[in-house]
Amino acid sequence: MPFQLQPLEKSFGVVVSDIDLRALDDPSFESLYGAWLEHALLIIPEQHLSNAEQTAFARRFGELVKGLEAVEISNVLPDGRLREAPGDDMMKIIRGNMHWHQDSTYMPVQAKGAVFSAKVVPASQGDTAFADMRHAWQALDEERRTRCAELSAYHSLVASQKRLGEETKQEDSEYFGYGLDVEGVPLRPLRKLHPETGTESLAIGRHAFAISGLTTQASQSFVDDLLNFAVSDPHRVYQHRWRVGDVVVWDNRCLLHRSCEWDFSEPRVMLHSRIAGDPATEGALLSQRQLD
Numbered sequence: 167m168p169f170q171l172q173p174l175e176k177s178f179g180v181v182v183s184d185i186d187l188r189a190l191d192d193p194s195f196e197s198l199y200g201a202w203l204e205h206a207l208l209i210i211p212e213q214h215l216s217n218a219e220q221t222a223f224a225r226r227f228g229e230l231v232k233g234l235e236a237v238e239i240s241n242v243l244p245d246g247r248l249r250e251a252p253g254d255d256m257m258k259i260i261r262g263n264m265h266w267h268q269d270s271t272y273m274p275v276q277a278k279g280a281v282f283s284a285k286v287v288p289a290s291q292g293d294t295a296f297a298d299m300r301h302a303w304q305a306l307d308e309e310r311r312t313r314c315a316e317l318s319a320y321h322s323l324v325a326s327q328k329r330l331g332e333e334t335k336q337e338d339s340e341y342f343g344y345g346l347d348v349e350g351v352p353l354r355p356l357r358k359l360h361p362e363t364g365t366e367s368l369a370i371g372r373h374a375f376a377i378s379g380l381t382t383q384a385s386q387s388f389v390d391d392l393l394n395f396a397v398s399d400p401h402r403v404y405q406h407r408w409r410v411g412d413v414v415v416w417d418n419r420c421l422l423h424r425s426c427e428w429d430f431s432e433p434r435v436m437l438h439s440r441i442a443g444d445p446a447t448e449g450a451l452l453s454q455r456q457l458d
């Protein structure tokens with residue numbers, strides 16, 4: 167193998183070294199892709215990719231989500247000033263994503279994964295945390311696993327932001343469209359089969375707000391209990407402390423993630439490239455449900 171792999175002392179994740187992501191030939195990329203499927207999270211320090219270089223690297227994992235090929239997620243305005251919390255709509259989404267989630271589960275097709283890198287990091291904090299839902303599925307007791315295998319959850323960004331009191335403006339918002347104008351509400355089984363490895367995982371997260379067939383109250387406590395359980399074991403949770411130039415690639419089909427708190431008076435600029443899911447395997451079940 168043309169690079170080094172050092173697995174984390176966790177149920178998932180691997181640090182990749184002696185590698186330049188700009189100069190990977192096809193066989194090397196195939197090896198890296200295999201490591202990604204096995205470990206679900208690649209951590210690749212000291213890459214310092216430009217936006218174009220990151221887009222090109224991410225594209226090797228699959229089609230990218232339109233408009234999210236290389237998008238900065240930051241608390242810095244285009245003119246360099248810091249965003250004023252709490253009224254800023256972008257900050258509402260950033261604060262929302264400090265809760266465990268999988269990307270785009272509220273869309274008709276959820277994401278396959280993401281390439282994510284650090285451009286500017288605060289002096290401390292601002293980590294990104296990940297949790298292994300393959301391990302969580304295996305850790306469920308027999309009774310709960312059997313029950314989860316039969317249930318599906320509705321996912322909504324509108325509902326998850328509302329629940330946190332972080333609703334964005336209806337008009338003249340910087341954040342509009344993506345995830346907020348979904349027709350019908352995607353319904354997703356709690357048991358997710360990985361399309362490439364066949365591994366089962368628990369599909370849960372902040373966007374799951376209701377279970378099909380349960381009352382609102384019963385489903386909320388079911389979803390909350392399940393999510394708390396999913397992230398309760400430190401062996402399946404890893405928190406990455408960023409250094410400028412780090413790149414991570416996560417598999418959104420079996421990991422949860424969240425960004426961690428930092429002092430908003432310090433800039434944090436991350437570059438996100440979202441890899442599109444396969445509609446055949448990451449597509450939601452048909453749903454006629456509308457939000458109330």
Ligand SMILES: [Fe+2]
Nearest residue numbers: 263268269423
């Ligand atoms: Fe995310």
